[in-house]
Amino acid sequence: MTHLERFHDVPVLVCAAEGAAIGGERDALDLIGDAGYQGARWVVVPAERFADDFFQLRTRVAGHVVQKFAQYGVGLVVLGDISRHLEASSALEDFVRESNGGRQLWFLRDREQLAERLRG
Template structure:
């Protein structure tokens, strides 16, 4: 069950660790739609909720999902340890680094790191 939380005054829609696997654009549109309906500026999803294809850039799944969030100006935080994926893929490591430099999509290791980032 999703919960809405305010972090430093920012409305954040938090998804639980258990739930359906997120694997493509259609799932992203559902997440964005739910966020917009509830008035969330950010969506937080545990990394384990994403299909393995999300972490293989050649599948374009990550790019498609991130693009939906960008198009609708909703922030996306993929929270959790994804080191096994980034260690196996220099391209993914670069993608994550670039996302983390921006203001739209982040890959924080935990919720505390996210809270610090949202502090501004």
């Protein structure tokens, strides 16, 4: 289940916490299609919706998912607590830090942080 919201006039497709796991490119394409249909520039997915493989960089799932979003010009936000994944991987910590410095993929704690990022 998804719905469109606006944060500072930026259209954002927000996914519900309940639902199938996001585990690969096909899932990414489904979200991108929904975003395009609704006119969203960003897709927000709760962290718990991602399969654990997404957070294990050696699997390359995150890379494939993010690449699809980049190809279609849609930003992706992983929203929520990913601390257990960060504790298990310094490489993931680096990936998150680097991603949060860009304009394609953000790992954010909550909706307030998202609103702040989209403000500017």
